[in-house]
Amino acid sequence: MAKLSLMFEKRLVKQVPVGGRPVGIGRSPDNDLPVDNLAVSNYHARVYFDSGRLVVEDLDSLNGTFVNDLRVERATLHDGDSIWVGKHHIKVDASGEASIGPDVERKASAPRINETMVLDTKQRRDMLQQAAAMGERSQFAVGRLKMPTLIVFSGKTDQKEYVVTSKLTVIGKSKMATVRLNGWFKPQLAAQINQKEDGYYLGAGDKVPSVNGKRISAPVRLSHGDIVEICGVRMNFVFRD
Amino acid sequence: MQIASGGVTNVGRVRTNNEDCFQIVAPLGLFVLSDGMGGEAHGEVASALAVETVVKYCSGPEDAEATMIFSDTPAAWTEKTKRLTNAVHLANKSIFDSAQNHQEQRGMGATITAAWIDGPKLSVAHVGDSRAYLLRSGNLQQLTSDHSLVAEQVRRGILTQAEAERSEMQSVLLRALGAHAEIEVDTEEHTLFDRDVLVLCSDGLTRMITEPEIAGTLQAELDPAKAAERLVELANEQGGADNVTVIVIRLGEQPKGWFSWLRRGTRKEAESNGAAGGK
Numbered sequence: 001m002a003k004l005s006l007m008f009e010k011r012l013v014k015q016v017p018v019g020g021r022p023v024g025i026g027r028s029p030d031n032d033l034p035v036d037n038l039a040v041s042n043y044h045a046r047v048y049f050d051s052g053r054l055v056v057e058d059l060d061s062l063n064g065t066f067v068n069d070l071r072v073e074r075a076t077l078h079d080g081d082s083i084w085v086g087k088h089h090i091k092v093d094a095s096g097e098a099s100i101g102p103d104v105e106r107k108a109s110a111p112r113i114n115e116t117m118v119l120d121t122k123q124r125r126d127m128l129q130q131a132a133a134m135g136e137r138s139q140f141a142v143g144r145l146k147m148p149t150l151i152v153f154s155g156k157t158d159q160k161e162y163v164v165t166s167k168l169t170v171i172g173k174s175k176m177a178t179v180r181l182n183g184w185f186k187p188q189l190a191a192q193i194n195q196k197e198d199g200y201y202l203g204a205g206d207k208v209p210s211v212n213g214k215r216i217s218a219p220v221r222l223s224h225g226d227i228v229e230i231c232g233v234r235m236n237f238v239f240r241d
Numbered sequence: 242m243q244i245a246s247g248g249v250t251n252v253g254r255v256r257t258n259n260e261d262c263f264q265i266v267a268p269l270g271l272f273v274l275s276d277g278m279g280g281e282a283h284g285e286v287a288s289a290l291a292v293e294t295v296v297k298y299c300s301g302p303e304d305a306e307a308t309m310i311f312s313d314t315p316a317a318w319t320e321k322t323k324r325l326t327n328a329v330h331l332a333n334k335s336i337f338d339s340a341q342n343h344q345e346q347r348g349m350g351a352t353i354t355a356a357w358i359d360g361p362k363l364s365v366a367h368v369g370d371s372r373a374y375l376l377r378s379g380n381l382q383q384l385t386s387d388h389s390l391v392a393e394q395v396r397r398g399i400l401t402q403a404e405a406e407r408s409e410m411q412s413v414l415l416r417a418l419g420a421h422a423e424i425e426v427d428t429e430e431h432t433l434f435d436r437d438v439l440v441l442c443s444d445g446l447t448r449m450i451t452e453p454e455i456a457g458t459l460q461a462e463l464d465p466a467k468a469a470e471r472l473v474e475l476a477n478e479q480g481g482a483d484n485v486t487v488i489v490i491r492l493g494e495q496p497k498g499w500f501s502w503l504r505r506g507t508r509k510e511a512e513s514n515g516a517a518g519g520k
Contacts, residue, residue: 053401055398074398075398166431167382167384167429167431168375168377168382168431168432170432170434176361189378189434189435192377192378192380194380194382196382196383197395197396201380203379203380204378204379204380205377205378206378219380
């Protein structure tokens with residue numbers, strides 16, 4: 001069963017399972033996860049299952065609900081995501097959930113389209129509205145309000161801080177690398193950070209980096225606060241305002 | 242930076258005509274791929290027109306006066322990136338105008354994915370659901386976003402990726418060349434590194450085989466033309482429901498001598514295994 005853990009900094013405040021009933025998050029004490037902070041609205045957000053998927057929905061809160069770095073109105077949650085409300089965050093543990101199976105049928109059946117076609121503006125609007133009317137409001141990202149940033153703790157690099165803005169970020173000795181490593185015997189392309197639709201993934205280059213002390217075996221999606229180590233350089237990955 | 246490339250287009254196993262089109266202009270480092278749509282033979286007309294227009298405009302004399310500005314291009318872009326973007330706007334206009342002037346061509350359109358490599362700089366211009374991928378140190382990264390209805394639904398959280406892959410609406414595009422007089426073009430600039438591999442492909446590849454299969458094939462077959470051929474074969478083995486076009490571009494040191502001989506040996510073996518499995 002999926003679990004939500006309310007955290008303040010590194011401290012666990014409360015943990016609740018998600019079952020058939022929505023889990024309420026907010027300042028009011030009658031929430032399942034009450035968050036005692038003025039930045040949090042009385043009824044701030046809720047988490048529930050919808051067609052087999054775990055979703056978070058913002059309840060028109062004043063300061064917003066964030067999933068990882070994105071402000072959302074509604075978003076599908078994945079194992080390991082963090083929901084941020086004010087200074088608190090809620091860790092999502094959905095590891096016990098079977099992912100949505102191929103047997104889950106979508107209600108609306110569409111005409112079979114073999115030929116590629118392009119929609120005009122009106123058709124496109126109608127189609128997206130139709131999809132939205134199928135019982136789901138679209139996830140709406142208000143904007144990427146937080147900047148993914150690497151802060152260097154130790155090791156030789158050309159800067160102390162890097163904002164990861166590009167879809168392809170290279171860490172290495174190459175003069176074309178975003179994060180330039182200084183020193184002998186450092187590889188031109190030591191590691192890479194690639195922006196995908198759901199976040200920033202750290203992957204190997206000529207060396208294998210570690211995240212929070214563990215060598216990665218496949219690309220890893222970076223979360224706020226992760227410690228990245230590569231070629232003797234220690235960096236903190238954070239989402240900054 | 243050394244560039245080796247190869248491309249293949251194939252009708253697939255189901256269709257009778259090939260509406261895909263591609264062109265490699267090696268001396269310029271220019272690679273253009275287009276997937277056409279529209280009844281009769283008009284998809285072919287549209288994709289050919291798209292590729293031809295982009296190549297012609299990009300290979301033309303460099304003349305600041307001739308650079309048409311269709312939209313505000315960021316000042317930080319390189320000349321090549323601006324030119325490539327304008328070329329795609331021009332291709333849109335060519336297809337749109339042609340369809341306006343020929344009643345029977347109404348409704349034709351095309352995707353376009355174009356890459357221009359200049360030293361370590363890569364410019365990519367894109368409209369539609371063909372794709373550009375970059376393989377770097379074993380990691381395959383999609384550089385382009387699909388302008389399809391299902392991809393948009395995934396971005397909005399209406400569909401999951403798995404649902405999108407099973408959707409019957411996969412062929413519905415939100416953006417394509419030739420549909421409107423004006424179009425929004427996605428343009429990106431990246432820096433390339435030694436040993437990077439760039440792939441341009443039509444949806445006939447990506448609907449048939451998975452990204453790990455693409456990455457694995459590129460790592461196993463270092464000759465770009467053979468890698469492109471192999472990818473097309475794989476798509477056809479999986480059903481070949483659509484036309485398949487693949488361009489593979491490998492940067493940096495080229496494999497030669499000994500090792501290419503060894504690889505040729507292993508490749509033959511793989512092929513004979515494949516044939517035996519098919520019978």
